[in-house]
Each structure stands twice: as C-alpha cells, then as structure tokens.
Amino acid sequence: MTLLIDIHAHPAMNAFLWDRDLRRHVMGGDMFNPLASLSDFEMLSRGGVDVLWSALHVPEREFIDNPPIHLAAHLTRGGRMLLERNAWECLLVQMGQMEQQVERSSEHFRHVRSNAELDAALADGRTAIVHTVEGGHHLSAGLEPGDEAGRLARVDLLADRGVASITLAHLFPNDLAGHVDAIPKEEHRILFWKVDPQVDLTRGLTELGRAVLERMIERRILPDVAHCTIPARQQVYAQVANRIPIVASHIGVATLNAEPYNLTEEDVTAIAASRGIAGVIFMPYWLESSHPKDGLDAIWRTMVQLNDWAGGTWEHVAVGTDFDGFTDPPDDCSDESQLPKLRTHLEQQGLTGDALDRVLGANARRVLTDGWR
Numbered sequence: 001m002t003l004l005i006d007i008h009a010h011p012a013m014n015a016f017l018w019d020r021d022l023r024r025h026v027m028g029g030d031m032f033n034p035l036a037s038l039s040d041f042e043m044l045s046r047g048g049v050d051v052l053w054s055a056l057h058v059p060e061r062e063f064i065d066n067p068p069i070h071l072a073a074h075l076t077r078g079g080r081m082l083l084e085r086n087a088w089e090c091l092l093v094q095m096g097q098m099e100q101q102v103e104r105s106s107e108h109f110r111h112v113r114s115n116a117e118l119d120a121a122l123a124d125g126r127t128a129i130v131h132t133v134e135g136g137h138h139l140s141a142g143l144e145p146g147d148e149a150g151r152l153a154r155v156d157l158l159a160d161r162g163v164a165s166i167t168l169a170h171l172f173p174n175d176l177a178g179h180v181d182a183i184p185k186e187e188h189r190i191l192f193w194k195v196d197p198q199v200d201l202t203r204g205l206t207e208l209g210r211a212v213l214e215r216m217i218e219r220r221i222l223p224d225v226a227h228c229t230i231p232a233r234q235q236v237y238a239q240v241a242n243r244i245p246i247v248a249s250h251i252g253v254a255t256l257n258a259e260p261y262n263l264t265e266e267d268v269t270a271i272a273a274s275r276g277i278a279g280v281i282f283m284p285y286w287l288e289s290s291h292p293k294d295g296l297d298a299i300w301r302t303m304v305q306l307n308d309w310a311g312g313t314w315e316h317v318a319v320g321t322d323f324d325g326f327t328d329p330p331d332d333c334s335d336e337s338q339l340p341k342l343r344t345h346l347e348q349q350g351l352t353g354d355a356l357d358r359v360l361g362a363n364a365r366r367v368l369t370d371g372w373r
Contacts, residue, residue, distance in 0.1 A: 001122070003361030004339060005051040007279040008132070008249040008320035009039040012098035013057045016078040022101045038323035038335035041105050044127055046337035050361060051118065052127065053164060053249070055325070056094050057134040058087040062172040068190045087141035088154065095131060095161065102129050113162025114373045130368070132224070132249070133158060134167040136176035139212060145175065148208055152215045159219035164372050165247055166216060167224040168209060169232065171197055176212055178203025178229035180260040184285050201260055204231035210239060217244050222371045224249045230260065237270035245276035245371040250320035252286040253305045256298070261286060268309035272316045275370055277363050278306050279320020283327040295330025296345045303359065314355040318364045
C-alpha cells in the first residue's frame with residue numbers, strides 16, 4: 001500500500017488561532033500569509049494525504065507579548081485565550097478542539113492514538129490524524145523552575161493522549177534545550193517592534209531536558225530535534241543511543257543553506273543510526289541560501305543530500321511541509337492539495353518504486369511502528 005504522509009503541519013494551530021472549522025477551506029496562496037489555510041481537511045483530501053502528523057503548538061509568550069501581536073490577539077477567541085491562559089492550558093484546549101474537528105468529519109478522518117488505531121483507520125479508508133507537539137515550553141508553562149515531576153507528569157499525559165513526537169525546542173528559550181534562530185531575518189521586526197529570539201548556539205540540553213527526554217523514550221514518544229542547537233542535537237543522539245527513532249520533522253541541509261537550523265552530515269548519520277527520519281520543510285527560505293520562489297527542485301536536492309548522508313537507501317527521508325506554521329510555502333507546491341506535484345517531480349528525477357514509496361510515506365510509517373505505541 002502506497003502511503004502519503006506529512007510528518008509536520010499545523011491545521012490545529014490554524015483552527016485554534018482563527019476560530020476556524022477545518023471542514024471549510026478559507027484561502028490559499030503561494031506567499032507568506034498567516035491567515036491562509038494550507039492544511040485544512042479539504043486540502044488534505046484533495047492532496048490524497050493518508051496520514052498527517054498534526055503539530056499542536058501554542059506561540060511562545062515572547063511572541064505574543066510583541067505589541068502588534070498582543071493587540072491582534074484580542075480579535076479572536078483563540079487569541080484572547082493566549083492572553084488569559086498559559087501555553088500548557090492552551091495546548092490542551094487546542095488538542096481537544098482538534099479531536100472534535102476530526103470527529104465532526106469522521107466519515108473521512110480519524111484521530112488515532114496508537115499503531116493499531118492507525119492501521120484500522122487506513123483499513124477503513126480514513127485519513128489518520130496523529131498528534132505531535134512542537135515546543136518544550138508547553139511542558140514548563142505555569143510550573144516552578146525546578147519542578148521536574150510536574151514536567152514528567154505532562155509527558156505522561158501527552159503519551160496517554162496518543163502524542164507521537166515532541167519537538168524539544170522552538171523559537172525562543174525554554175528550560176529543556178537550546179534553540180536556533182528559526183525566524184527569517186526580515187521577520188525580526190513587526191512594524192516598529194523588534195522580535196529577539198535570544199539565541200545562544202552553545203546551549204544544549206538542560207538537566208530538565210535530559211529528564212524529559214528519558215521519560216519520552218520510556219513512554220514511546222519520538223524525540224524531534226528540529227529547532228535544536230547543534231550541541232542539543234548531539235546530546236539527544238548520545239542519550240537516545242538508538243533506543244528509539246529520532247526525528248527532525250521539518251528541516252533543510254547545511255550544504256545548501258548554511259543556517260544552524262539545518263542538518264549537517266553528522267546529524268543525518270546519527271538520525272539514520274537510530275532508524276529515524278528527516279522531513280524536508282516546504283519553505284524555500286530554509287532550503288537554499290538563494291531563497292527561490294519555487295521549491296520542488298530545492299526539495300529534491302535536499303532529499304538527495306539527506307539520502308547520500310544516510311547511506312543511499314532512501315530509508316531516512318520524509319515529507320515535513322510545515323504548512324500553516326507561519327511559513328512562506330513554495331510557489332510551485334503551496335499547500336497539501338498540491339502534494340501530488342511532489343510525486344510527479346520525484347518521478348521525473350528518476351525516483352520510482354520502493355524508493356519513492358519510502359520517501360512519500362513508508363519511512364514515516366516505519367518510524368511510528370518502531371518508536372510509537
């Protein structure tokens with residue numbers, strides 16, 4: 001069975017922030033537009049997506065407190081909740097809302113909490129929605145700085161709710177892991193106000209981060225090293241020691257764009273050794289230093305580099321679009337409905353048969369089988 005799996009997109013955040021019904025497509029577009037709807041249920045159905053790793057994310061307080069964003073937040077129910085509650089509380093609301101959205105579309109979609117439920121959903125012809133969480137700040141929000149037990153209890157709760165992966169870092173500092181700058185340079189200012197990501201590229205995993213990572217391994221939640229600094233990534237690889245597949249869900253490669261955000265050969269070698277995967281982001285800004293408008297060629301070149309570093313078997317490359325993640329998508333493949341263009345493009349480059357199937361979905365499915373519940 002040929003599967004199409006996107007291991008990183010944000011319909012849940014989109015619906016939470018803008019009070020949207022994911023059964024209704026609002027608008028698309030091939031440019032940065034935070035109001036666009038690139039991964040709603042209509043787009044997923046048109047694109048033939050079989051499984052979506054649906055990234056739950058609540059924007060960090062440093063972003064929300066920027067004056068223009070703080071003012072705009074008053075305009076929607078989700079935005080007002082961001083101002084009134086902490087990130088953990090908002091995450092649970094977002095998770096519940098996403099499950100309700102899927103239930104309303106149960107004739108086509110199904111939320112799944114385990115490999116057995118995923119297999120059943122696919123057998124019934126449903127698109128499977130798998131929860132993931134982006135950002136370790138959710139685990140700490142509202143807790144005392146040294147409350148390790150509280151953070152581990154939250155990992156347990158997420159495991160019980162079926163979360164498949166957690167990204168340890170994101171855009172701003174948290175108390176688990178160092179983060180890289182993942183905000184395009186031109187977006188470091190919103191109107192007259194500066195956005196300072198407060199990056200320290202020497203920062204790795206903290207003691208709390210190591211404890212959280214160990215609990216994730218125990219509870220079969222895949223560690224996602226996207227957004228982490230190089231020291232943090234190296235420490236994740238060393239601590240995991242190939243006990244569970246490691247994911248880098250939405251990235252590029254440093255040879256095509258030498259940003260700390262992107263993976264090096266050492267990263268990919270370690271991820272492959274864990275039998276993990278790297279998902280290629282559909283944002284040309286990160287894929288190539290020239291920041292092309294179209295992206296399919298850059299996506300292909302990124303996949304080739306990942307595969308070369310991983311041993312040439314096409315077993316460690318995946319699709320991680322980051323659609324609806326406040327990203328600027330490629331002009332030539334700008335939402336989930338256009339993912340068939342990716343298949344065509346890969347075939348035109350000579351990728352066929354089992355290798356094509358692995359990249360489009362089989363690798364992501366294997367990682368869930370090996371590392372999830």
